[in-house]
Amino acid sequence: MQQELFIYNTLSRSKEKFEPITKGMVGLYVCGPTVYSDVHLGNCRTFISFDLIYRYLLHLGFKVRYVRNVTDAGHLEGDRDEGDDKFAKKAKLEQLEPMEIVQKYTVGFRDVMREFNALPPSIEPTATGHICEQIEMIKEIIEKGYAYEVNGTVYFDVEKYNKEFSYGQLTNRKLEELLEGTRELSGQDEKRGRLDFALWIQAKPETLMKWPSPWGWGFPGWHIECSAMSSKYLGETFDIHGGGMDLQATHHTNEIAQSQACNHKAPVNYWMHTNMLTVNGVRMSKSAGNGFLPGELFTGDHPLLEKGYSPMSVRFFMMQTHYRSTLDFSNEALQASEKGYARLMNAVKTLESLKTASTSTSNITELKQKCYEAMNDDFNAPILVANLFEGARIINSVNDGKETITVDDLQLLKTIMHDFVFDVLGLKAENANAAHDKALQGVMEVILEIRKEAKAKKDFATSDKLRDELAKNKITIKDTKDGVNWSIEE
RNA sequence: GGUCCUGUGGCCGAGCGGUUAGGCAGAGCUCUGCAAAAGCUCGUACAGCGGUUCAAAUCCGCUCGGGACCUCCA
Structure with missing residues (x-):
């Protein structure tokens, strides 16, 4: 190749x-x-x-x-x-x-x-x-x-x-x-x-x-x-x-x-x-005062930002534009990238559990060819990304049983996806901690709400069970006059 | 003023003479206890006006937008 x-x-x-x-x-x-x-x-x-x-x-x-x-x-x-x-x-x-x-x-x-x-x-x-x-x-x-x-x-x-x-x-x-x-x-x-x-x-x-x-x-x-x-x-x-x-x-x-x-x-x-990065069509620069720091981008702590965006979704956002084109920055575009990035990474994960068959319904060799063609043409990452989404489509279809893939092709597909997603585009699975913490927070809110309702109905069997079961999982609940606190034992 | 780049569907963004880019959002369908996820289908887009060509988003000209550099900035 x-x-x-x-x-x-x-x-x-x-x-x-x-x-x-x-x-x-x-x-x-x-x-x-x-x-x-x-x-x-x-x-x-x-x-x-x-x-x-x-x-x-x-x-x-x-x-x-x-x-x-x-x-x-x-x-x-x-x-x-x-x-x-x-x-x-x-x-x-x-x-x-x-x-x-x-x-x-x-x-x-x-x-x-x-x-x-x-x-x-x-x-x-x-x-x-x-x-x-x-x-x-x-x-x-x-x-x-x-x-x-x-x-x-x-x-x-x-x-x-x-x-x-x-x-x-x-x-x-x-x-x-x-x-x-x-x-x-x-x-x-x-x-x-x-x-x-x-x-x-x-x-x-x-x-x-x-x-x-x-x-x-x-x-x-x-x-x-x-x-x-x-x-x-x-x-x-x-x-x-x-x-x-x-x-x-x-x-x-x-x-x-x-x-x-x-x-x-x-x-x-x-x-x-x-090329330059622009915000609302104007070049981001120190003098224009429209530049934000990476840290502000990650946390969302800036007037121009609706929320925080993870480093990898930002990197992916940049990979969807050719390096010689200006890239305009907006919350909408960033959110679109965030979702697209998640979809791509999910597909890569699914790749590990695909079943193989005696024939392939997709031409994996051709896909590989297209990926190289894109990058060989002055590092055209946007086209590479489009091809990787085609790979994602194939992965999901095989996973749904709507398409099939041979052992050899699956191996090739794994190589393509890993090489290009991780090695070339430089993406990586996000550190899951932040997402997990957020998810846990959500879970706890649901549980505490159920417990609150149980207590309101004087269903103390349920409320105590929730508290005891959580305690077994090293999560302590404390009822205070201002509401319920919870914490994880270290 | 000089030198350039650029204008693509609701949004972002490839393509730069003939082929579905892709992602996100939206609609319908399949699947599904419900939802989600996933798959399929769909809008038939190329600033405007002329020209070249069998054929133009893609080349040429003009008009109108947007931007960069010429001054520190990646």
């Missing part, structure tokens, strides 16, 4: 056959979070999308080195090449050391990813852990003549670079067009060109996070970390670089420029961009 995998490449704006640099191996780099606040759901969507991609590559048998960085320094507020570092700013607000901020939100981010059942990357390098590499790279860019220093700050010379390379290739734009969209340089600007961006930024006296460099104390610009770390772990040219679409125009464009200036070759063969 080794068909060809096709990937939509932002560089060419088309689906291309995927051919790794080294047979059987894939180098994958994804721009990770900036850990200066809680991740919101929009961030999660990107990482869950790439988790699907990572999982499918693994499923196909590739040895994948998946690098996802953690930006813990150098990400400025505003593109003024000045101002406070995000971490330092937040640190002042929270009265914490910058690295306390980093630690706090890094841990939070990993917890959330675990809840969504996202596999950890092979390497999660941090910007602060690779200051030397970044400095070395900046030095090299200066040596090659594509950067210049002004008062301890180093800028990338975009116009010079553009003379030999193509700066706007990722967004298919010409330099002149890009220039039109930028403001004029004022007399106070240190930059030579309007599009020039900082590689290294001079520290101010109050800057908390700073390192020594050939240009004095300072800190790295945002874009250089990804170039430095991706080339360190994946080589000067690697297979796939991914990230959210919002990074395409600036961050990734600058990454290409940095690496190309340094090595004189394209750093990445396939650029992949995931």
Whole structure:
């Protein structure tokens, strides 16, 4: 079943056959979070999308080195090449050391990813852990003549670079067009060109996070970390670089420029961009104020949410939309996914108790084929899901005795369902505790209501029996003047 | 202003030249003590107007919506 995998490449704006640099191996780099606040759901969507991609590559048998960085320094507020570092700013607000901020939100981010059942990357390098590499790279860019220093700050010379390379290739734009969209340089600007961006930024006296460099104390610009770390772990040219679409125009464009200036070759063969998550048609973002945290989503504790949704039903919700499409968020859509997810998981459970027959009424091999075709076509998870529902239909029909299946086909069906539902889509049976607790609560309410009615009718035989039988099951009932309490003995 | 993306049945969302996407909701039927679950059947959707074609949701043009990026964000 080794068909060809096709990937939509932002560089060419088309689906291309995927051919790794080294047979059987894939180098994958994804721009990770900036850990200066809680991740919101929009961030999660990107990482869950790439988790699907990572999982499918693994499923196909590739040895994948998946690098996802953690930006813990150098990400400025505003593109003024000045101002406070995000971490330092937040640190002042929270009265914490910058690295306390980093630690706090890094841990939070990993917890959330675990809840969504996202596999950890092979390497999660941090910007602060690779200051030397970044400095070395900046030095090299200066040596090659594509950067210049002004008062301890180093800028990338975009116009010079553009003379030999193509700066706007990722967004298919010409330099002149890009220039039109930028403001004029004022007399106070240190930059030579309007599009020039900082590689290294001079520290101010109050800057908390700073390192020594050939240009004095300072800190790295945002874009250089990804170039430095991706080339360190994946080589000067690697297979796939991914990230959210919002990074395409600036961050990734600058990454290409940095690496190309340094090595004189394209750093990445396939650029992949995931689309945004919207709420009521508007992009979820920090500035729009319509972003909610994963925790709020799980508990339902947010004005936009009617109720809580489990991590797996949210993950399933995301899997029903292609990664390159925007995904609009609504309670109705989420509830639909919740039910669909339950139906799929029920079918997988039913699979274990199916009876076999001498013939099959469904073509399981064809189903398998369709599943692979869907995923090989640029990771089309929605179509995969549709095929899995066809599998669910078959399972239920066999279970009802309306269809039959052979031993071999049943085995194949089990393989398909398990491989794709668990390994590829990354779904898992929900931790049953929450559901059980809720169910138990309901059961107890029913029992206590019956007991209350019995007591009202002075049917104490029944009421006492209920209390005694529950006690035998380690559930204690206490009548108080405010009503009935119950608890479970530990 | 510039560069793009997009408009699919009640909702979400695939498809992107000829074939039932799928899920949720709704209606009917089967099953069933009742209910649920499950299965079957059903709405015959592609913003509007033109054009290309034997054939268009799918290609082209125009009109009208929605959104993204160009400024920190996955």
